[in-house]
Amino acid sequence: MTATMTVAAAARVLGENPADLRRAIRNEQVPVIREGRTVRIPTDWVSDPAGWRQRHLLAMTTDGGE
Numbered sequence: 502m503t504a505t506m507t508v509a510a511a512a513r514v515l516g517e518n519p520a521d522l523r524r525a526i527r528n529e530q531v532p533v534i535r536e537g538r539t540v541r542i543p544t545d546w547v548s549d550p551a552g553w554r555q556r557h558l559l560a561m562t563t564d565g566g567e
Contacts, residue, residue, distance in 0.1 A: 505534055505541035514547050532557070 508526070512519040525531045526540065532553075534541045546553040 503534065504544040506544055506547060508540055508542060511542040511547045515550075 506514075508522055509519050512522045515522070522531065522542075526533055526542075532543055532546050534543065543553070
């Protein structure tokens with residue numbers, strides 16, 4: 502299972518305003534995991550947003566090394 506954190510905690514770590522982070526979530530610029538009404542952000546993304554995006558896009562474009 503992927504480790505996650507709340508929007509408020511992620512905003513604190515990133516030094517952003519929670520409202521700005523929620524806006525980015527609405528615009529689908531931030532990956533989220535929805536658990537019922539709760540919105541959680543992967544800690545991997547919070548620790549390195551640019552690196553996470555690059556790894557994620559690479560994994561989507563490859564066929565698992567085949």
